[in-house]
Amino acid sequence: MDAERCSWCGAAVEADDGFRAYEPAGERRAVFCRLEHLVPWGIKGAFWEAGALDDPHLTESRSFACSQCGADLDPEAHVVLVRHRGEHRIADHFCGVDHLVEWAKAGGRWQ
Numbered sequence: 001m002d003a004e005r006c007s008w009c010g011a012a013v014e015a016d017d018g019f020r021a022y023e024p025a026g027e028r029r030a031v032f033c034r035l036e037h038l039v040p041w042g043i044k045g046a047f048w049e050a051g052a053l054d055d056p057h058l059t060e061s062r063s064f065a066c067s068q069c070g071a072d073l074d075p076e077a078h079v080v081l082v083r084h085r086g087e088h089r090i091a092d093h094f095c096g097v098d099h100l101v102e103w104a105k106a107g108g109r110w111q
């Protein structure tokens with residue numbers, strides 16, 4: 001699989017590395033080489049590219065809670081962030097880009 005480009009800095013992001021953000025309802029996605037690059041991207045207005053989830057199973061579950069505020073989320077209308085780490089895909093779900101950015105600012109899961 002070809003490397004993608006970070007939506008913020010343009011660095012190459014290998015398929016088994018980096019972060020992918022998705023907005024399933026709009027079939028939009030963005031790619032990040034590192035979590036920190038998501039913050040300026042979100043603040044500057046979150047420019048998405050067209051594209052669906054690589055792994056549709058990630059939104060198969062019927063109930064999600066926002067990783068930032070704990071609110072229940074609509075399976076069709078929320079934002080998903082997937083960390084690619086080798087073969088692992090670690091997904092977090094958010095109300096929207098604003099909560100995704102707050103979460104990333106705080107260091108994500110690894111704060």
Ligand SMILES: [Zn+2]
Pocket residue numbers: 006007008009010011032033034037
């Ligand atoms: Zn980057």
Ligand SMILES: [Zn+2]
Pocket residue numbers: 066067068069070071094095096099
């Ligand atoms: Zn939230």
